[in-house]
Amino acid sequence: MNLAAPVTEADCGVVTEIAPGVRRVLAPNPGRMTGPGTNTYLVGYQRVVVIDPGPSVVSHVAALVAAVGGAQLEAIAVTHTHRDHSPAALALHNFTGAPRRGLLPRHLEHHDTSFVADLPTPDGTVLVTDAGSLRAIATPGHASNHLCWFHVETQLLFTGDHVLGTVSPVILPPDGDMTEYLDSLQRLRGLSARAIAPGHGPVLTDPEFALAALLRHRQTRERKIIGVLQSVPSEMDALVRSVYDDVDPALYGAARYTLLAHLLKLERDGRVKRCDDSWMLLP
Numbered sequence: 568m569n570l571a572a573p574v575t576e577a578d579c580g581v582v583t584e585i586a587p588g589v590r591r592v593l594a595p596n597p598g599r600m601t602g603p604g605t606n607t608y609l610v611g612y613q614r615v616v617v618i619d620p621g622p623s624v625v626s627h628v629a630a631l632v633a634a635v636g637g638a639q640l641e642a643i644a645v646t647h648t649h650r651d652h653s654p655a656a657l658a659l660h661n662f663t664g665a666p667r668r669g670l671l672p673r674h675l676e677h678h679d680t681s682f683v684a685d686l687p688t689p690d691g692t693v694l695v696t697d698a699g700s701l702r703a704i705a706t707p708g709h710a711s712n713h714l715c716w717f718h719v720e721t722q723l724l725f726t727g728d729h730v731l732g733t734v735s736p737v738i739l740p741p742d743g744d745m746t747e748y749l750d751s752l753q754r755l756r757g758l759s760a761r762a763i764a765p766g767h768g769p770v771l772t773d774p775e776f777a778l779a780a781l782l783r784h785r786q787t788r789e790r791k792i793i794g795v796l797q798s799v800p801s802e803m804d805a806l807v808r809s810v811y812d813d814v815d816p817a818l819y820g821a822a823r824y825t826l827l828a829h830l831l832k833l834e835r836d837g838r839v840k841r842c843d844d845s846w847m848l849l850p
């Protein structure tokens with residue numbers, strides 16, 4: 568296995584085999600939220616499934632078509648339909664006729680509305696390739712329609728934006744939901760995955776460590792919110808500055824979404840309530 572292969576912007580368009588029958592192609596969409604770009608994965612040799620075709624960029628679609636080559640494209644699977652993960656599914660579907668597999672979101676904001684699921688893809692759906700099968704695992708939270716894909720043969724877990732390499736995924740209410748996100752992290756802990764292949768960044772070779780660290784991170788952030796509200800009810804702007812005083816202010820836009828997701832969870836848990844523009848702690 569070549570799990571430790573780095574992924575940088577220089578790898579854009581390069582096909583890297585990371586495990587037997589599993590290849591990665593980096594899309595040309597680097598950015599603050601996408602790191603070096605979106606990882607598109609191909610599983611299989613002559614019967615292939617593409618996972619997260621990525622943005623609809625001509626050079627990226629051409630790289631994927633070339634990587635599939637003369638093989639049969641069995642399915643175009645998505646982890647979710649945010650605009651950096653699924654738009655190229657349309658061009659790839661039009662070019663190959665392969666069915667698109669994935670779920671539709673509860674709320675369309677931030678989603679790629681061009682995505683169509685040609686076949687239903689509920690939790691537990693199995694896609695077959697000649698390098699082993701992929702099983703869909705419903706993991707709502709980052710987005711309501713998020714699926715992880717588990718490659719049974721290599722025990723690689725394709726996590727989309729549910730688990731990322733170097734950053735904590737943003738949760739975007741109302742489609743994203745913190746309670747669901749934490750439940751979905753717990754669900755993956757029982758899977759005994761060997762490694763995590765995320766939607767952005769390099770492969771993570773210690774899944775249990777990564778999942779535990781994410782859970783800890785969210786718990787720490789929640790405690791910090793409660794700590795701030797213990798002293799004074801706060802509006803969102805003040806809360807973002809206090810709760811995220813350890814991050815670059817350039818990230819406050821994304822942080823604000825995740826903060827709201829935390830507050831909505833705490834409201835549901837009966838810990839906080841909203842009064843006009845302020846949030847306060849309940850006794």
Ligand SMILES: [Zn+2]
Binds near residue numbers: 647649709710728
């Ligand atoms: Zn996403």
